[in-house]
Amino acid sequence: MGTKVYKQGKVAVVLNGRYAGRKVVVIRGNDEGTREKRYPHALVAGVERYPRKITRGMGAKLVAKRSKIKPFIKTINYSHLLPTRYALELESLKGVITQETFKEPSQKEESKKVIKKAFEERYLAGKNKWFFTKLRVRRPFSQPMQPQVVMDLVYWVVLSSLISETAV
Numbered sequence: 001m002g003t004k005v006y007k008q009g010k011v012a013v014v015l016n017g018r019y020a021g022r023k024v025v026v027i028r029g030n031d032e033g034t035r036e037k038r039y040p041h042a043l044v045a046g047v048e049r050y051p052r053k054i055t056r057g058m059g060a061k062l063v064a065k066r067s068k069i070k071p072f073i074k075t076i077n078y079s080h081l082l083p084t085r086y087a088l089e090l091e092s093l094k095g096v097i098t099q100e101t102f103k104e105p106s107q108k109e110e111s112k113k114v115i116k117k118a119f120e121e122r123y124l125a126g127k128n129k130w131f132f133t134k135l136r137v138r139r140p141f142s143q144p145m146q147p148q149v150v151m152d153l154v155y156w157v158v159l160s161s162l163i164s165e166t167a168v
Contacts, residue, residue, distance in 0.1 A: 004031060006042045006078060008094075011086040011131055014046065014076060021135050022046050024076070025088045027097050034099070040078040043097055045090075045115045048072040050134050051123055067124060069132070071115040073097055073108065088128055092118055 006012065006029040014022050024046030033039050049070035054063050096114045101107045123132045 004029065005083050006081065009087045009089055011084045011088055012042075012044070012081040013084060013135065014044075014080060015082055016080045017076075019046060019048065019072060019074065022048065022072075023084075023131055023135070024074075024081070025090060025093075025131070027073075027090075027093055037075065041075050042078060042081065043073070043075055043099070044081075045071055045073050045093060045097065047119065047132065051132055067120065069116060069119045069123060071112055071119055073101070073111060073115065075099075075102070086128070086130060088122075088131060090118055090122075 006026045008026060008028060010026045010029075012024050012026060014020055014024055024044035026042045026044055028043040029040075030037075030042065031040050033041065047069055049068075051069055052066040054066055058066070093115060096111050101111050119132075122128055
């Protein structure tokens with residue numbers, strides 16, 4: 001594959017599946033694949049539910065409640081990940097998650113708890129703010145279109161469909 005993109009601590013965005021659009025941090029990358037999974041994949045930990053917005057007027061109890069993070073762990077194919085320029089230094093998660101973690105449900109729950117604690121500590125410390133925010137979706141037509149622009153679009157769509165029908 002050439003250069004190793006998904007090194008430990010690299011932040012990526014999941015592109016497909018249940019967690020599409022969620023940010024993950026690579027715990028362990030596997031460029032060649034394994035016997036069970038014969039494709040390049042990464043063992044990742046990500047944020048399933050992001051913390052909510054906190055304002056200055058909120059009390060400590062409400063801040064603690066809104067700062068909760070729900071993590072997930074998963075093995076994801078490299079082709080379903082988009083690498084980012086960011087990295088997270090989570091040395092404490094090195095030995096917590098392995099491939100054997102997924103075989104026993106109780107082990108998986110225990111590792112999720114450890115990850116949750118590490119993520120929340122990092123969030124409350126104010127580190128890696130981008131990782132703990134939802135991805136923003138930018139829509140091309142965020143402002144209302146003028147009636148003349150709409151008519152021009154309709155004209156060009158009808159014209160292009162007529163041209164394609166006559167070409168066939």
